Amino acid sequence: MFRIGQGFDVHQFAEGRPLMIGGVEIPYEKGLLGHSDADVLLHAVADACLGAIAAGDIGKHFPDHDQKYKDADSAVLLQHVWNLVKKEGYQLVNLDCTIVAQKPKMAPYIEQMRARIAELLEGEMSQVNVKATTTEKLGFTGREEGIAAQAVVLLQKK
Numbered sequence: 001m002f003r004i005g006q007g008f009d010v011h012q013f014a015e016g017r018p019l020m021i022g023g024v025e026i027p028y029e030k031g032l033l034g035h036s037d038a039d040v041l042l043h044a045v046a047d048a049c050l051g052a053i054a055a056g057d058i059g060k061h062f063p064d065h066d067q068k069y070k071d072a073d074s075a076v077l078l079q080h081v082w083n084l085v086k087k088e089g090y091q092l093v094n095l096d097c098t099i100v101a102q103k104p105k106m107a108p109y110i111e112q113m114r115a116r117i118a119e120l121l122e123g124e125m126s127q128v129n130v131k132a133t134t135t136e137k138l139g140f141t142g143r144e145e146g147i148a149a150q151a152v153v154l155l156q157k158k
């Protein structure tokens with residue numbers, strides 16, 4: 001049996017925060033604002049996984065009013081979500097993601113992100129694709145106010 005899920009997340013830029021995307025710290029003049037480390041890509045991946053098993057979203061599992069998740073490492077949150085996926089008896093078929101950012105350039109970090117996400121989802125790099133696009137300076141991402149990310153995951157019952 002196959003299950004598909006999709007995730008979407010947005011975080012605004014903020015000064016004085018590290019920029020975490022896909023579990024990788026990207027050297028940049030600003031980071032993203034959030035209750036957790038605001039890793040917008042890992043949040044989209046986590047939501048896609050939760051969607052695939054009809055288990056709600058990350059806000060339900062990790063409420064942003066809970067101090068436990070203040071500055072939380074989103075990799076740890078995704079690991080928790082992946083344990084729920086495994087408990088339901090599913091494994092990864094493939095994951096495809098898009099980061100929407102005018103800046104910074106993601107290309108130098110894409111392979112590292114794929115490797116980290118594959119590790120977190122206990123799969124191979126060949127099962128994980130990460131893309132990036134600008135919005136040609138249009139909209140909130142184009143004005144460099146924040147970053148968005150989308151993810152689609154396909155799971156198969158073992």
Ligand SMILES: Nc1ccn([C@@H]2O[C@H](COP(=O)(O)O)[C@@H](O)[C@H]2O)c(=O)n1
Binds near residue numbers: 100104105107131
């Ligand atoms: N933040 C980004 C955005 C884009 N890229 C790479 O550049 C290519 C062209 O982007 P367009 O928005 O002009 O289509 C895109 O395919 C990515 O490879 C990037 O690395 N970081």
Ligand SMILES: C[C@@]1(CO)OP(=O)(O)OP(=O)(O)OC[C@H]1O
Binds near residue numbers: 010037038059
């Ligand atoms: C991850 C959580 C929990 O710390 O907080 P944020 O980092 O603010 O992220 P968001 O994608 O807004 O929602 C899920 C949250 O509850």
